[in-house]
Amino acid sequence: MDYKSFLSNKELRLKLLGLLGFIPDKQMCKLQFKMVMGKKLDLKNPTTFNEKIQWLKIYDHNRQHIKLVDKYSVRGYVSEILGDKYLIPLLGKWNKFEDINFEELPEKFVLKCNHDSGSIKIINNKNTINYKELKKFFDNRLRNNPYLYGREWPYKEVKSCIIAEKYMSDTNGQPLIDYKFFCFAGYVDSVMICTGRGTNEKRFYFFDRNWKLKKYNKSSQELPDDFQIEKPEGIESLFDLASQMSQQEAFVRIDFYLIDGYPYFGEFTYYPASGLDNNLVEWGDYYLGGLINLNKIEKRGD
Numbered sequence: 001m002d003y004k005s006f007l008s009n010k011e012l013r014l015k016l017l018g019l020l021g022f023i024p025d026k027q028m029c030k031l032q033f034k035m036v037m038g039k040k041l042d043l044k045n046p047t048t049f050n051e052k053i054q055w056l057k058i059y060d061h062n063r064q065h066i067k068l069v070d071k072y073s074v075r076g077y078v079s080e081i082l083g084d085k086y087l088i089p090l091l092g093k094w095n096k097f098e099d100i101n102f103e104e105l106p107e108k109f110v111l112k113c114n115h116d117s118g119s120i121k122i123i124n125n126k127n128t129i130n131y132k133e134l135k136k137f138f139d140n141r142l143r144n145n146p147y148l149y150g151r152e153w154p155y156k157e158v159k160s161c162i163i164a165e166k167y168m169s170d171t172n173g174q175p176l177i178d179y180k181f182f183c184f185a186g187y188v189d190s191v192m193i194c195t196g197r198g199t200n201e202k203r204f205y206f207f208d209r210n211w212k213l214k215k216y217n218k219s220s221q222e223l224p225d226d227f228q229i230e231k232p233e234g235i236e237s238l239f240d241l242a243s244q245m246s247q248q249e250a251f252v253r254i255d256f257y258l259i260d261g262y263p264y265f266g267e268f269t270y271y272p273a274s275g276l277d278n279n280l281v282e283w284g285d286y287y288l289g290g291l292i293n294l295n296k297i298e299k300r301g302d
Helices: 003-008 010-018 025-037 049-059 064-069 074-081 131-143 146-150 153-157 235-245 282-290
Strands: 090-094 109-113 120-123 162-166 178-184 187-195 203-207 252-259 262-269
Touching: 025 049, 049 282, 064 074, 064 153, 064 262, 074 235, 074 262, 109 131, 120 131, 146 153, 178 235, 187 235, 235 252, 235 262
Parallel strands: none
Antiparallel strands: 090 162, 109 120, 109 162, 178 187, 178 252, 187 203, 252 262
């Protein structure tokens, strides 16, 4: 396999990086940045969004972030700041798969791990569950340590578990869209919307609060400046909620759902694409990087 093929094979790359846990975080971040972004990581004078995300991974060890990246414990924080009404109802929490009493769960629900990305199973009919395959999936995910891959330090101390949440859907029956808000110390610059998930037509769009397209990423460059998708009902309230929740953060991406126009919290993400987003155009990388103020952060890592 040549170098280019290796870089495009995310699963293989992550497995290899997971075996290199003995390498210190700073050195690993530099190695990954060079491999994926094709240039040297500047930690002394970071200017781009991706560089500053790497800096935050290495130096901003705010222990509050351990609680906030945990999909279970963050619920308490959201309840304190916004109230329970913005939380998708919790159906249960278990440390291992065999502890789950499926008889107590409704016909439809969502199972996921609290400590990583992608460990989610939507159960539309529990009578058709293949318990052997489901157990294998969650046993593997519970053992997964995402810290080793991206050196996103808060995950190093998150104790993994499985949670079940209520199955949520719009009355129109369409798949839920998550709205990803890019927040900078209370200023919400834009929301990223993903369409076409699970298809070959997957696209990402950035819109500001005035619902103007922001061409930060490569996939939007061919679109006309006045390109539009329908503005979701209630999106303004999400900008307000994201601002309220991000006041103390130099940067955080906060995800929400809109279900029949009502907002529900999704998750906190401090390191989108682990600071290795090569889909950003150069000026977008610099622009978003310029919104992150590192001066007020006490360096606690390294």
